[in-house]
Structures are given as structure tokens and as C-alpha cells.
Amino acid sequence: MKTEIKNVTPESLREAKNFINAGEVVAIPTETVYGLGGNAFNDEAVKKIFTVKGRPNDNPLIAHVHSGYDLSKIIDYDPPYAKKLRDAFLPGPLTLVYPSTGKVSPFVSCGLNTLAVRIPSHDGAQAFLRAVDIPIVAPSANLSKHVSPTSAEHVYEDFQGKIPLILDGGTCVGGIESTVCDVTGEIPVILRPGLITKEMIAEVVGACEEYTPDFQSGERVKSPGVLYKHYAPRCETALFAAGAWTDALEKAKAAAKEKRVAILCESELVGTFQVLGVTVLDLGRTATEMANRLYGALREAEGLCELLIAIEPKARGGVMTGVLNRLQKACISTDIPHGKR
Numbered sequence: 568m569k570t571e572i573k574n575v576t577p578e579s580l581r582e583a584k585n586f587i588n589a590g591e592v593v594a595i596p597t598e599t600v601y602g603l604g605g606n607a608f609n610d611e612a613v614k615k616i617f618t619v620k621g622r623p624n625d626n627p628l629i630a631h632v633h634s635g636y637d638l639s640k641i642i643d644y645d646p647p648y649a650k651k652l653r654d655a656f657l658p659g660p661l662t663l664v665y666p667s668t669g670k671v672s673p674f675v676s677c678g679l680n681t682l683a684v685r686i687p688s689h690d691g692a693q694a695f696l697r698a699v700d701i702p703i704v705a706p707s708a709n710l711s712k713h714v715s716p717t718s719a720e721h722v723y724e725d726f727q728g729k730i731p732l733i734l735d736g737g738t739c740v741g742g743i744e745s746t747v748c749d750v751t752g753e754i755p756v757i758l759r760p761g762l763i764t765k766e767m768i769a770e771v772v773g774a775c776e777e778y779t780p781d782f783q784s785g786e787r788v789k790s791p792g793v794l795y796k797h798y799a800p801r802c803e804t805a806l807f808a809a810g811a812w813t814d815a816l817e818k819a820k821a822a823a824k825e826k827r828v829a830i831l832c833e834s835e836l837v838g839t840f841q842v843l844g845v846t847v848l849d850l851g852r853t854a855t856e857m858a859n860r861l862y863g864a865l866r867e868a869e870g871l872c873e874l875l876i877a878i879e880p881k882a883r884g885g886v887m888t889g890v891l892n893r894l895q896k897a898c899i900s901t902d903i904p905h906g907k908r
């Protein structure tokens with residue numbers, strides 16, 4: 568199959584719509600990362616997404632809709648505080664998990680009685696979602712476990728020859744996946760941190776919790792995505808705490824004698840590592856800048872080095888929670904073995 572990359576135009580949107588109606592999957596830009604989209608009502612299209620990505624079949628998908636879409640078509644209950652969150656943050660990088668059964672293909676939520684719904688703000692995503700006027704499930708357009716894509720070229724690297732069309736909407740401004748927030752209970756619970764932070768949500772609705780999975784409890788985890796290795800570059804990685812940058816320096820010096828090494832750190836430390844003569848990838852100064860650059864830097868690292876040494880940024884809280892979550896997963900996560908879930 569030939570994979571075409573096309574700018575978002577009335578013609579490419581028509582083409583994308585035809586592919587979607589034929590049960591195909593196409594890649595679409597959003598403000599967070601690129602998504603691999605398919606018709607949420609079509610079992611075969613949904614199954615194709617799992618196959619093409621190599622995604623574990625118990626990791627549910629997010630349905631994307633345009634801002635005028637009638638949510639009652641796909642959810643069972645809309646708590647009043649969820650409306651407040653939509654008014655405050657959507658369209659934007661926030662996914663809400665609602666009670667929902669039997670409204671879209673059963674393969675979307677992998678047997679959970681909830682549905683994750685997102686209204687992206689990216690103009691190209693909105694234009695595409697308006698054109699198709701159905702919910703589109705769109706996980707990140709990367710091979711499962713690999714670094715998420717923030718450009719059409721990243722998508723092409725992973726899916727060349729496997730999907731017919733990539734709509735090119737430029738480099739993603741957000742850079743990390745949406746905040747996933749469960750709105751099925753009394754108060755919102757963040758299942759995956761992102762650019763819409765716990766603090767921002769609490770300010771709008773008075774309270775917000777963060778979910779920490781308990782793998783020992785025997786209960787099914789609320790956000791199955793946490794069970795899997797994620798975001799990993801195809802090179803060896805080592806992650807150091809912010810305070811341990813001198814250890815990172817020693818490790819880099821020793822390793823550079825044997826292999827190609829790259830360093831990933833916040834701007835403040837770049838000068839410190841540049842003395843080694845190895846490549847230093849600058850993550851940026853602010854948390855939003857780091858979110859924007861992280862995946863691009865991880866993909867760049869795989870082409871540059873055999874060992875990536877990453878140093879955690881110093882700051883904590885807010886958007887940094889999401890950045891750290893992705894950086895830690897990229898460098899040290901593994902699949903949680905079935906016996907331990």
C-alpha cells in the first residue's frame with residue numbers, strides 16, 4: 568500500500584472521509600500528538616487500529632468528535648461537573664471518561680462500561696471530524712511501545728506502506744498526549760497526566776484526584792494504558808534524577824569510550840554536558856516547552872546514539888507531572904507481567 572502525506576485541504580478531507588467510510592484507518596494531526604483514526608462504530612476499523620499498531624487488545628481507545636457533536640449519541644450520563652470542564656477546557660487536550668455501554672463498537676473500550684471522549688482543538692482535526700461527522704477512535708499514531716509522533720514524518724517512519732493517508736497538520740504544539748480524566752464518580756480523577764493539570768481542573772470544579780494503580784489489589788486497573796511499556800526510543804536508555812546529574816556525567820564519560828552517547832536534559836544543564844563532546848539534546852526551560860520537545864528529542868536520539876542518558880528536570884507539579892510521567896515511561900517502563908496485574 569502506498570502511504571501518501573497530504574496537507575489538510577477540502578480535497579484531502581474528502582479522500583480521508585472516503586477511506587474512513589470504507590473502514591480504513593488514516594493518520595490525523597491533533598494539538599497533542601498525531602492520531603491513527605478509524606470509525607468508532609465499525610468493528611473491523613477498530614480492530615484494524617489494534618492490529619496496525621500492535622496494540623494490546625485490553626488497552627482502550629479514545630473517541631474523538633468535533634465541537635458541535637451531540638455527546639448523548641455516545642455516552643450514557645453526563646455529570647454537571649463534566650460540562651463545567653468542557654466549557655473551561657474544550658476543545659483542547661483533555662479527554663473525559665464517561666459512563667457508556669453499547670453505543671460504539673465493543674472493541675473501543677475493551678469491555679469497560681465507559682467511553683473516553685476527546686474534542687481536539689487542532690483546526691485540521693476539527694475539519695476532519697466535521698467532514699466525517701462520526702466519532703473517530705484515534706490512539707497515538709506510533710507502533711505500540713514506540714515514541715509517540717509529533718509530526719507527519721514521525722507517523723510515516725512507523726506506518727509507511729501500512730496506511731493509505733497521513734493528513735499533515737504541521738508539528739504538534741502540545742507534544743504529549745491529552746490528560747485523561749475519569750468523570751464517572753463524584754469528583755474528577757486523573758488517569759493520565761497531561762497539559763490540563765490537576766490544579767487547573769480543581770480550580771474549575773473544586774476538587775480533583777490523581778489515580779495511582781494498585782497492581783497487587785486484584786482489581787482491574789482503571790486505565791489499562793499504565794500496564795504497558797510506552798514511548799520508548801530504540802536505543803538503550805538510562806534515567807537520572809535531577810540531583811544526580813554528576814553521576815550522569817560520570818556514566819556519560821565512561822560510556823562514550825565504547826559507544827555513541829547522547830544526553831537529554833533541561834536547558835540549564837546543557838552547558839555542563841557539552842564539554843564531553845557527545846550530542847546534547849536540549850529539552851527546554853519551561854514544562855510546556857519540554858512537553859513540546861520531548862518526543863521529537865527521543866526520536867532524534869534513536870538516530871544519533873546507542874545510549875541515551877536522560878536527566879529528569881528539577882521542577883515538579885503542573886504540566887511537569889505529565890512530562891515526567893512520559894520521560895520515566897520512555898526510559899524505564901516495562902510491561903507489567905500478567906501474574907502481577
Ligand code: AMP
Nearest residue numbers: 627628681682683706707789790791792
Ligand atoms: P492513546 O490513545 O495511545 O493516547 O492511549 C489512550 C489512553 O486512554 C490509554 O492510557 C487508555 O488506557 C486510556 N483510556 C481510553 N479509554 C479509556 C476508558 N474507557 N477508561 C479508562 N482509560 C481509558
Ligand code: MG
Nearest residue numbers: 706707715744
Ligand atoms: Mg499511545
